[in-house]
Amino acid sequence: MEQTKSSSLRRERVLSHIADCWWLWILKAVIVLLVLCIIVPFFWMITSSVKTTQEYLTSPIVWFSRDPQWSNYAEVMVDLQFYRYIINSLILAALSVLLSVFSSAFVAFGFSRFNFKGSSVWFGIMIATMMLPGQVTVVPQFLLFKEIGWTKNFLPLVVPQICGAAGNVLLITQFMKGIPHEIDDAAKVDGAGSLTIFLRIMLPQIVPILIVTGLFTFLGSWKDSFGPLIYLRDESLYTVPLALMTFISPENPNRGILFTGLTIALVPTIIVYVLGQKYLENGIVIADLK
Amino acid sequence: MNTNRCKKILQSENLKGYLFILPWLIGFFVFTIYPIVMSFTMSFFDWDLFGERTFIGFGNYVEIFSNEIFHICLSNTLLYAFFSTLISVLFGILTAYILLSASWLNLALRTIIYLPSLVIGIAFSMMMAPIFDASEFGLINQFFKLFGWETQTWLSEPGKAVWVLIFMSLWGLGGPMIIFTAAFKNIDNSVIEAAKIDGASRFMTLVKINLPIIFPIIVYQLFMSLIGGVQVFDLALGLATASGTATHGMGNQNALGTLAYYLYRTGFGGADAAMGKASAIGWIIFFITAVFSVFILIFIKKSKYYTKN
Numbered sequence: 001m002e003q004t005k006s007s008s009l010r011r012e013r014v015l016s017h018i019a020d021c022w023w024l025w026i027l028k029a030v031i032v033l034l035v036l037c038i039i040v041p042f043f044w045m046i047t048s049s050v051k052t053t054q055e056y057l058t059s060p061i062v063w064f065s066r067d068p069q070w071s072n073y074a075e076v077m078v079d080l081q082f083y084r085y086i087i088n089s090l091i092l093a094a095l096s097v098l099l100s101v102f103s104s105a106f107v108a109f110g111f112s113r114f115n116f117k118g119s120s121v122w123f124g125i126m127i128a129t130m131m132l133p134g135q136v137t138v139v140p141q142f143l144l145f146k147e148i149g150w151t152k153n154f155l156p157l158v159v160p161q162i163c164g165a166a167g168n169v170l171l172i173t174q175f176m177k178g179i180p181h182e183i184d185d186a187a188k189v190d191g192a193g194s195l196t197i198f199l200r201i202m203l204p205q206i207v208p209i210l211i212v213t214g215l216f217t218f219l220g221s222w223k224d225s226f227g228p229l230i231y232l233r234d235e236s237l238y239t240v241p242l243a244l245m246t247f248i249s250p251e252n253p254n255r256g257i258l259f260t261g262l263t264i265a266l267v268p269t270i271i272v273y274v275l276g277q278k279y280l281e282n283g284i285v286i287a288d289l290k
Numbered sequence: 291m292n293t294n295r296c297k298k299i300l301q302s303e304n305l306k307g308y309l310f311i312l313p314w315l316i317g318f319f320v321f322t323i324y325p326i327v328m329s330f331t332m333s334f335f336d337w338d339l340f341g342e343r344t345f346i347g348f349g350n351y352v353e354i355f356s357n358e359i360f361h362i363c364l365s366n367t368l369l370y371a372f373f374s375t376l377i378s379v380l381f382g383i384l385t386a387y388i389l390l391s392a393s394w395l396n397l398a399l400r401t402i403i404y405l406p407s408l409v410i411g412i413a414f415s416m417m418m419a420p421i422f423d424a425s426e427f428g429l430i431n432q433f434f435k436l437f438g439w440e441t442q443t444w445l446s447e448p449g450k451a452v453w454v455l456i457f458m459s460l461w462g463l464g465g466p467m468i469i470f471t472a473a474f475k476n477i478d479n480s481v482i483e484a485a486k487i488d489g490a491s492r493f494m495t496l497v498k499i500n501l502p503i504i505f506p507i508i509v510y511q512l513f514m515s516l517i518g519g520v521q522v523f524d525l526a527l528g529l530a531t532a533s534g535t536a537t538h539g540m541g542n543q544n545a546l547g548t549l550a551y552y553l554y555r556t557g558f559g560g561a562d563a564a565m566g567k568a569s570a571i572g573w574i575i576f577f578i579t580a581v582f583s584v585f586i587l588i589f590i591k592k593s594k595y596y597t598k599n
Contacts, residue, residue: 020491027388034381035402038461042405044429045417103313110310117304122311129322131513133521133579135553135572139565140328141321142558163317194306225412225524226550230558241412241524245531248416255420258532262413269408277401280468 048259049073072260082261084236085243090268092154092239093221097214099161104168104213105206109198111169112176113184123173130166134226142230152234157227161217168213175209176202208279215276222269240265329569337566350570363540363547366452366526367575370548371519371582374459378515379508382466387496389467390474400467407464415458415528419445422454422529445533446542455525455546466511473504505593512586520579523550549575 043063050068076082110116111123145156183205184197192200203210225241232238238246244265247258273280308315333350337343354360385403389396406414421429422444431441445451477500485495501508526546530536540547540555549571557568 020493023493024388027384031385031388031399034385034460034463035399038402038406040429041418041421044421107311107314110307114303114307114310116307119307119311122315125318126314129318131517131579131583132322132326133517133550133572133575135521135550136329136576137322137325137572138553139332139557139569139572140325143328143565144325160317160321162313163321164314166314169314194310198310219408223410223524225410225527226554229554241410244410244413244416245528248532248534258416262409262417265410265413266408273404273408 045259046263048256049263051256051259053255069256072256073264076257076260076264080243080247080257080261082243082264085238085240086264086268088237089222089239092157093218095154095158096161096221097217099158100165100168100217101210101214103162104164105172105203105210106198107164107169108172108176109202111173113181113194113202126166126169130170138226138230145231151231152237154232154237156231157221157224165217168217171213172206172209175206179205211276211279215272215280218272219269329572332566333570333573335566337564337569339563339565343566346566350567351574354567354570354574359540359544359547360552362448362544363549363552364574365449366455366547367520367522367549367578369452370455370459370522371516371578373456374462374519374522375512375515377456377459378463378466379511381460381463382470382511383501383508385463385467386470386474387500390471400471403467404464406461411524412528412531414461415525416532418454418458419529419532423533445529446535446545448543448545448547451529451541451545454529455522455548458525459519466515469507469511470504473507474500477503509586509590513583516582516586517579520575520582521550522548523554526551527554549578 047064050070050072051065052067052069055065055067111119141156145151150156150159179202183201187197187201222240224239228239228242232242244258244261247261248255334345334347335343336346336349385400389400389403409417420427423429423431424441424443424446425431428441428444430444434441443450444454481499481503482495485499490498526540526548527536530539530541530546533541535541535546540551553568553571553575556562556564556571
């Protein structure tokens with residue numbers, strides 16, 4: 001008697017749990033499907049990077065090459081000099097990150113620590129510029145850079161970064177607002193100037209958000225194709241995306257090398273992501289909800 | 291005396307503030323205001339890179355709107371912007387919510403979902419192009435054959451190719467997911483506990499408590515996804531390049547055309563370098579962004595969460 005009572009109780013509990021959570025299981029199934037959709041192409045990309053052209057276009061699918069063409073990697077890196085484009089991309093991304101993050105923090109310091117006239121108006125305007133599609137300004141910008149002779153170099157892609165990026169300024173400003181004023185006030189009493197306070201006191205305290213914005217800027221620069229397509233017309237300046245586009249050509253029938261290039265191009269971003277991942281999810285928390 | 295000193299300090303506060311935001315101010319005028327004014331003016335000129343510049347009024351706009359290629363690009367862009375925003379916000383919330391707790395499995399799944407966001411857009415779509423190959427060798431078509439379905443030409447028909455682009459936005463979930471994860475983590479746990487004690491089911495807690503709290507972030511992400519969606523460019527370019535149809539148009543019969551891609555070909559990628567016309571396309575993109583933004587704002591105004599906050 002006792003036993004049946006407890007078992008019916010348990011059954012009830014299980015039933016109510018199912019009633020409460022059945023939709024969670026459906027959503028979990030959706031996510032498993034999604035993850036499969038993501039893994040399969042990546043798996044295909046990596047295995048295809050050592051396939052011969054014949055193996056890569058066959059039916060049924062060849063998942064693992066029977067005759068791995070490790071020479072594809074040598075062909076991409078040595079014959080097609082892919083390393084040169086990787087270096088170009090890295091130089092461009094490094095300059096963008098350094099300039100954009102530093103000046104964004106500089107501007108953010110102005111917005112978060114000084115109660116100057118019109119500060120909220122300018123801040124609002126800055127947010128509004130984030131909604132402006134780049135396509136509206138690209139043509140005159142191009143003509144401007146052409147006019148002053150900045151063609152065939154990285155300058156048009158690097159110099160605007162000195163002015164900071166609205167998205168970065170926003171994230172850093174929010175972060176700075178969460179940092180107590182006591183320490184800067186103490187330094188001010190000791191006679192430290194604003195610049196010193198910014199460099200010596202503020203910057204060390206906001207390292208997490210600097211890393212997050214640096215990561216975003218790096219990814220933005222590394223992945224950008226619109227800017228490089230417009231400004232980097234010279235083959236010696238090509239970044240990775242432009243170089244990859246030249247891999248598909250009638251002259252080179254080896255389709256495997258595209259996947260080799262894609263696989264190699266993934267490595268630097270994965271390294272950067274792994275280094276910054278810890279900050280990625282914790283840096284944004286403070287920035288957005290307050 | 292005292293008020294004077296106060297004034298002085300205030301003045302220097304003003305000065306210092308402006309000195310610190312000076313880099314952005316300069317950039318704002320040089321790289322935003324000046325180009326906006328210029329591109330607006332240019333959109334009314336027949337302005338080639340070299341040669342005569344003549345005022346033609348709405349000539350560029352008329353020419354663009356009467357072009358059939360533009361209609362493909364416009365409908366592709368609108369469809370992509372709408373559905374990719376829907377996908378990235380819905381699935382972003384979904385993945386963030388389900389994979390919220392910090393178990394190693396969730397962490398691994400989150401990393402996998404973020405993985406495509408590390409890939410160069412153009413490279414990613416070039417990698418996906420063979421998967422959507424029209425021949426029986428394409429990965430998807432091979433699966434279709436496996437189930438005995440008819441193979442499809444995925445990329446080469448206007449009106450059909452855009453759905454491949456939309457489908458591919460599923461791979462761009464990483465960014466929104468991270469934002470929503472951060473937002474969910476930021477919710478005060480005591481609120482959720484209180485709801486649990488009151489006997490609210492998990493679904494009700496999600497709908498009535500979690501979502502309203504993160505509503506500002508949802509709005510932010512709606513805007514961001516939409517702005518990105520209206521500017522879709524490299525996915526289309528990559529697919530067209532990989533299928534060997536980028537030299538003469540934007541994919542077969544311009545099936546992969548988007549407005550940003552059209553602008554690129556009009557001003558930079560093609561032979562004619564029609565800068566005035568390209569500027570006009572830029573303004574059309576801006577106009578669409580503005581209209582979508584107004585829709586979002588109306589949606590916010592109408593939603594009951596807004597009044598609650």
